[in-house]
Amino acid sequence: MADREMADAEMADGRLVAGRYRLLRPLAAGGASQVWLATDEMLHRRVTVRKCGLTMPQARALARIGDPNLLGVLDVLPGDDEPWIVLEYVPARSLLQVVREAGPLEPARAATIGLAVLHALTAMGSTGVPHVDVEPATVLIGDAGRVVLSDIGPPLTTADSGAVRGSARYRAPERASGEGPTVPADLWSLGATLLHAVEGRPPAAGGTPDPPRQAGRLTAVLESLLRADPSARPSPSEVEEALRRVATPPPPAEERPAAAAVPPAPQRFRWAVLAAVTVIAAAAAAGAAATRTGDDRVAPRPPAPATPSARPHQALPRGFTWWNDPAGFRVAVPRGWRHRHDPGGVLALTGPPGRPTLRVSGPAGRPPDVFTALTAEESRRTLAAYRRVRIEALPGPSAAVWEYTFQDPSGVPMRGQRRLLVTDGHAYALEWRAPRSAWAANLPTVTVVLDSFEPVAGA
CATH class of the missing domain: 3.40.1000.10 (Mog1/PsbP, alpha/beta/alpha sandwich)
Known part of the structure; x- marks a missing residue:
């Protein structure tokens, strides 16, 4: 861990941010982001406090979204070099953990999760802030069933994420050649994430995932999302309609x-x-x-x-x-x-x-x-x-x-x-x-x- 990351992690030892948010322990650290579990001492509730490479206008734009499939932004605080963002705390397991512990998901369940992630990506797209890190470790399944796409801003590295966290396995092929984040690239990452959910394992390395074997009615959706040519991938509205059909079971x-x-x-x-x-x-x-x-x-x-x-x-x-x-x-x-x-x-x-x-x-x-x-x-x-x-x-x-x-x-x-x-x-x-x-x-x-x-x- 770099010196700055070590110093930031040590902040969790009771440091008080903005006279209100008491840092309890690190939740994630790495890259350009650090995240802590904290207590809001004014309202006596758990929150998540994050420092990441966003500008104040970007952070304010995210605060205006209010989408249930994204962590709600509760406060934005100026920092010395980048803002602090205070987010709601949702007790949850990542999709990565869920698959590890319970095995592959049924196609309908995976499609339901995919719809929630797609909704979050669409909401973020309206702000001009890309996500760039859609993968099983950043999709949270709340204890009450709520699906949340976490890690807005630059990607994180977490202790429980394993070797695939942040890897090229979930990154669109065109990103490897230096292209910036785009809607088709996010859709490819969504496809790779759902492939992991139904197959129970990460996609193959190298940008060309193995064909789905357990995806059932979700197979055609995954194949369209994982096309190598970005222009050949479906639009978000087409993906939404296709996922709805898979998520809604036929009558008995x-x-x-x-x-x-x-x-x-x-x-x-x-x-x-x-x-x-x-x-x-x-x-x-x-x-x-x-x-x-x-x-x-x-x-x-x-x-x-x-x-x-x-x-x-x-x-x-x-x-x-x-x-x-x-x-x-x-x-x-x-x-x-x-x-x-x-x-x-x-x-x-x-x-x-x-x-x-x-x-x-x-x-x-x-x-x-x-x-x-x-x-x-x-x-x-x-x-x-x-x-x-x-x-x-x-x-x-x-x-x-x-x-x-x-x-x-x-x-x-x-x-x-x-x-x-x-x-x-x-x-x-x-x-x-x-x-x-x-x-x-x-x-x-x-x-x-x-x-x-x-x-x-x-x-």
Whole structure:
């Protein structure tokens, strides 16, 4: 270890930074970065304190991201030569550790992790600060299931990382020839990381990984990410769509209708976000099967085939049922979810603990442009600690999404996603809200619910 690294590591012996952050012990040191576990003596909480080769403008840009797949920046402090960055502390194991201890991951689980890392890379890309070090050691799996891409800024070296940490095994071939960090290079590193996750071992050295053998439905995604020619790799949006398809499991075979017995399904807007097989099972089974009367009753079982609002059968994952709304749409919800109609006819569907909540409004008049309509809604919305994650158009006819974080009246950090679509000349809005700490665990349910929504003619 260089003299400077030794000196920095010794700072952990109780040194107080900015009169507030007490350094406890080093978490990582090497290259141009040092990281310590520390205590915020003002708020009495654990934090991570880091010095790395970023400028103050870069550090401030990172602080504005607020993405759940990146460690939240709590404070940025000027230093003698580079800033100190105070980050949230997430108890977690690296993906490298998880694979070492539990073996290779199932393709759906790896795809779910890949979606989270891709989301983090996209958020960082908006700041102009590259990550340049995507590999299993920098992907953290939190104790509560949260996936976080760590090590923003110059790469680190850690004691538990082994020989592959920071090696060329996860670095795109063009980086070896001196090219700087690019989006295609980060995608190659993502592919190499996911290859390690499903194969249980590092990719082969030399920039040409061995073909996947245990990747299953993830194979085609990995092969496209690991193409030697950067221009031949898919775009981030294409990678996202492909990973969603792998992460969302097909319905069980016994629930799939025979092809000859089912008429063609109506056109649907594919809004899948991400899912994991095991979490879907837990989320679907969480509801109770009891039925109540009154305005706060459990979502009913599917109507009989003769009900006018029923559409041709579409298989649902086990534990879900259809909600057929008098307003002229239907949506799949977990059994046991409660419903109510707020003033104005807005439908609210809520899980047994009271969260998460899905609100559906419409049909309404067609807006001139769904993207502009969501932007206008954002300007009128007043939420505590509000921060935009994204507003963007979605594939398909007249659909857009607005994703954001905020704080509810009781002080709980929340995340929301509002989707607006137009079909048959009518606009529908679906808004999903859940605590940020439970966002990832609820995404499998979001996948099924949002993907199932459709207007019902003649209802």
